[in-house]
Amino acid sequence: MSKLWGGRFTKPTDQLVEEYTASIGFDQRLAEDDLRGSIAHVKMLGACGILPLEDVEKIVAGLQLLQQKLAEGQLTFDVAHEDVHMNMEKHLLDLIGPVGGKLHTGRSRNDQVALDMHLYLRRQVKEIIRLLAVLQDACLSMAKSHIDVIIPGYTHLQRAQPVLFSHHMMAYFWMFGRDVERLQDLVKRIDILPLGAGALAGTTFPIDRTRVAKELGFARIYENSMDAVSDRDFILEFLANAAILMMHMSRMCEELVMWCSTEFGFVELDDAYCTGSSIMPQKKNPDVAELVRGKTGRVYGNLLGLLTVLKSLPLAYNKDLQEDKEGMFDTVDTLQGALQLMAGMIGTMTVRKERLQTVVKQDFSNATDLADYLVRKGLPFRQAHEVIGKLVLYCIQNGKFLADLALDEYKQLSPLFDADCMDVINIRTVVDARNVLGGTATPQVLAAIEKAAVLLKQTNEWIEEQREM
Known part of the structure; x- marks a missing residue:
């Protein structure tokens, strides 16, 4: 099969090379973004007088038909055409003939693929933020509806001090809130247009990058063409943010x-959100929580993998970047699967209030309050x-x-103890005594x-504003 780039070659590509270098098996999910970027690009070529308007109209119509076919699941992808870009261009040529070959005027696959990933990741990060907000809402709802429940608080996985269950749930709300902030800030680094950088040095055609940026909703344009085609910082930052988010969910899952x-x-x-055992009929296993905890490792691995790919790459584009x-x-x-499951799991779990009422009385987590009691007495x-x-x-000994x-048992150890010490160690009193900003007292948690x-x-x-952009 003749390659769209095969003019200077005298023999066909080895079959194994085709299979090894092809990315269509995974980058076909960029097809939606590839078509969108192509439409914006060709419209700009027409507006700048680089292509005749009649050619532009024909190409745009062909691309829009491909969008429709893609949405309906009618497009096929062939490894012989290597990647999503060549597959889309081949489909376009089949639809409208040789005029489709003009689409690639003034661009390279290098800036084209960079554009696709910016478009794709910008869309997906906004969806992840939406799902995070749903998970936060589940934590918030659980906190609101259990404001009267006290739970043991731990350090070193040893009973430490009692806290409101709501306070514990809100700790995760604020963790996830930082994840939202990081991802919102990341959108700024994704929201940069690379198209127009060409292979690495720009293009000889008088293109209008600002027009394309406006058409695709980008806030900024890369200032350097070499940086534009080789930058994968925005993906690294996403993977780093994702690793932190998965770590937060993993911690929560461990507790669940x-x-x-x-x-x-x-x-x-x-x-x-649980499964059973194939051999033990009594089992109810928290498999979802365990899998979210386990899948954290693969997200860490994805971050380390890309860091390793990028660590010694010279400018500008290298085939290594296909591994991004x-x-x-x-x-x-x-992330998207875990967030949806976590929200459902948190929102539907049952808090065993009676069990907790008993548990919090069976430890020494009120001991610090007795020490504070003696301090107030002057010790x-x-x-x-x-x-x-x-x-x-x-x-313990008794x-x-x-x-x-x-x-009298208290007074054997200190004459400063009086009858009011019994009020101090009441678990509800212990919790509500911590009435400081960020503390577990009921007024502070409310x-x-x-x-x-x-x-x-x-x-x-x-999130709603981003949908309108």
Whole structure:
């Protein structure tokens, strides 16, 4: 089969070379963006007088017909045509004849593929932000509806201090909020037009890059043609942001896996997000949470893979850059799938309030409050810390918790204890005593929920604005 670039070659490409170098197996998902970019490019060629308007109209009509066929699933892709660009151009030539060959005037596959990826990733990142907002909303709704529930808080996976379950859920809301901010900022680096850079040095045709940027909704244009065709920073930044986001979801999933175990029993995941065992009929496995946790590794790998590809590439375009796509596509798919599942899993889980009411009374997480109690009585904190440490040891040795002790047992360790110390160690009192900005006290968490609702509304407004652009 004759190649569209085969003029200087005297023999056909080896079949194995064709298969090894072809990217159509994965870059065909850029077809929508490739056609959109081609339409903008050829319209500009007509407006600049580079192509006759009648040719432009015929080419645009052909490209629009290809868009329709693509949407209907009628386009086929052939490895012999290497990549999405050559496949689209071949389809166009088959539709409208030799005039279709004029489409490639003033551009190269190098700036063409860069454009496609900018268009594709800009669209996908905005969708990821939308899905993140849905997950944040699920966290926020869970926090609102469980404001009265207290849960053990941990450090080193050891009971530390009790916190509101809502406070715990809001920690993830703010984590995901930083992910939203990073991705919104990333859009600025994606939103740059590379088309017009040609192979690496620009083009001899009097093109209007500003017109194409406006047609495709780009905020800026690359200032340097060599940078335009070789830049993959925007993909690296996406992969880095994706790795952080997956890490956040993985941390949440780890807690869900623990929380729904018999040993914890804090929550129960909805049946729709669990699976059973092939041999043990009693099992209800948190497979979705485990897979999100596991797929974090592949997203990390995609980031490291592209960093390694780029680390020693000279300017400008090199075939190595073909390796930028599969990891990007995989990360987009992994993120979007995980975000949708996470939102559903969080939004439908059951919090086992009765279990938690019992659990939070069966530890020494109120010990710090007793130390603070002695400090308020005038004892230096380090001495108060030692007294309460001995008190906890006494409880452990006698099979008791702090609330089980009589006042005279307290006074054996310090005469500063009085009857009011029992009020201090009440779990609800312990939680609401932390009434500082960012603390777990009910008024602070309610204020945080209100603030979060405002920020989520702003994110959703940004999402709507982006749809209109």
